[in-house]
Amino acid sequence: MTAPVRRASVFAVLCTLSLAVPLFGPxxxxxxxxLLLVGAFVLTDGPLFELLAYPGDYxxxxxxxxxxFVLAGVALGLLAVGTEMSTAVFVGTVFLVGYGNLGEQAARLRTDDDVARVTAFSIAGAIAGVVGQAATVAVTEPAPVAAVEGSLPEIVFLAASGALLAALLRDVLLLYDAPIVMLSVGLLLxxxxxxxxxxxxxEIVAALAVTMALGYVxxxxxxASAAGMLTGVLLGLLxxxxxxxxxxxxLISFFGIGGLATKFRYERKRDLGVAEDNGGARGSGxxxxxxxxxxxxxxxxxASSATLLPGDPDPTLFLFAFAGSVATAMSDTLSSEIGSVFETTRLITTLEPVEPGTDGGVTWQxxxxxxxxxAIVAGISLWLFPAVDAAGAAIIVAAGFVGMTVDSLLGATIEGTLLGNQGVNFLATLSGAVVAALLVISFAALG
Incomplete structure (x- = not known):
């Protein structure tokens, strides 16, 4: 057993101590x-220090x-006992991070493949998250078997979502940022x-299987990169x-069609210097x-369906905001990936000819x-959602077109100075969502 695996095993055991909260109280x-915090200060050398030390501790x-790590656990524990955060969420989160890390370290002994190690973390973390939550429910409820059975769907969903988020954060952060991962996962759950x-x-397991299969494809x-795959799977599951x-x-129509558009005449785009990096594989950002x-x-x-938002807004508004943002993302992606292969690019603010790939450059194609x-997103929405009629589909098209135009305007004005590409994409999709919601409200007021 290597030092990282031994250390991960000890940390997993320490995570099991989180059961002290539901068993014995805060x-x-x-x-x-x-005691653990005192030990972290007192131990400065020796075999136990060697067992627990990360490379940066020496x-x-x-x-x-x-x-x-302990301080992050204490912070989550205080939220669990001092607010409405469920104790089961706290214990499940701590189990998830600790045992997920152990699963990943064990996988490192056998393979250097990124996907294999991410999968090992996700599976071990999800199982541990289920066990931690179920154990907490069992020791805190008067009818443990019935309580666990009734809570099982939510337990599975939270464990899977937390494992995916934790795996994603560990991929984009440093390997030793477990405290940040623990806090982030706990707050999401x-x-x-x-x-x-x-x-x-x-149904939740089926949803997870579908999203993981499409993510791997x-x-x-x-x-998509490994981080992009994890992000897509988490978004799909939620x-x-x-x-x-x-x-x-x-949502998957955007990822699928957008991914194929990235590959459209990729060699030509690479020659022009406008191709996506990493062979077109999109990352988490x-x-x-x-x-x-x-x-x-x-x-x-x-949240609106569960009446958790003030003012009880109509859930349909969020449906159109969703469709408007996806329509913007689809419009912008197809516009840039297809339009960039043509050399008749003009800057959207002045219509002056510019080089292909210039921020804010557009082509009629x-x-x-x-x-x-x-129109594709609008057509799918019209087909799938009873709340979207012909007028609703037109709203989605308009929102997508406006969002695409906002993306180009931001690219021509502030991209590269105040904002990066991801920030511009975010503001553009936000504008598409807002336009769709405002148009729905306006039509409702008129009608």
Whole structure:
């Protein structure tokens, strides 16, 4: 057993101590945490220090990794006992991070493949998250078996979502940023638990299987990096569970068609210097830049359906905001990926000829492709959602076209100075979502 695996094993055991909160109460758990914190300061050398130390701990002779890990657990524990955060969410999060890390370190002994290690973390973390939550429910409820069975769908959903987010954060952050991962996952699961997903355990597992399969296909086809794949799978799972399969079809249409558009005449785009890096494989930043607003709309829809938002807004507004943001992302992607192969590019603000790939440059071919992209999203929405009629489809097309135009205007004015590409994508999709929602409100007021 290598040193990283031994260290991960010890940290996993320490994570198991989080069960002290539901078993013995916060005071006993606080005493255990205090002992661990004292130990992190007292141990400066020796076999136990060697066992627990991360590479960066040796310079100062302090167990900073253990210290920050315990402090993150204490912060989550305080939220669990001092607010409405569920104790089961707290324990499940700590289990997930600790045992997920152990699964990944064990996988490192056998393979250097990134996807294999990410998969090992996700599976081990999800299983541990389920066990931690179920154990907490079992020891805190008077009828443990019935309570666990009734909570199982939510437990599975939270564990899977948390494992995917943790794996993504570990991929984009440093390997030793477990405290940040733990806090981020705990806060996300706290939010998701409040939304009370209505799907059963079988449906949630099926949703996870569908999104993971499509995510792996995107990775295998080199339209997404490992981090991009994780981001897409997490977004897909949240979209299915909190919105429905119709929402997922709209979202996956963008990822699928957008990925293929990236590969369209890729050699030509590479010769022109306008091709996406990494062979067109999109990373987590690109995925989030295009889909963060859509995810916010899904969360807003779920929150409004559960009457958690002030003023009880109509959930349909979030549906149109979602479709408007995806239509913008589709329009912008098709416009840039198809339009960039033509050498008749003009700057949108002055219509002066510019080099292909110039920020804010447009072609008439790209504009047509972008309009077609918005029409695709509108057509799918018209087919899948009863709330979207012909007028609603026209609103989605208009929102997509406006969002695409905003993207070009921002590219011509502030991209590269105030904002990067992901920031521009985010603001463009936000504008598409806002335009769609405002048009729905305006039509409702007129009618």
């Amino acid at each position: 005071r006993v758990a606080g005493g255990i945490a205090a 310079e100062d002779g302090r167990l900073y990794g253990l210290l920050t 706290w939010l998701l638990a409040e939304l009370e997903p209505a799907l059963g355990a079988v 995107s990775y295998a086809l080199e339209t 979209t299915i569970v909190l919105g429905g399969y119709g929402w997922f079809v709209v 690109n995925v989030l830049g295009n889909a963060a607003v859509a995810l916010a709309a899904v969360l807003g829809y779920a 790209g504009e047509v492709a972008g309009l077609a992209g918005a």
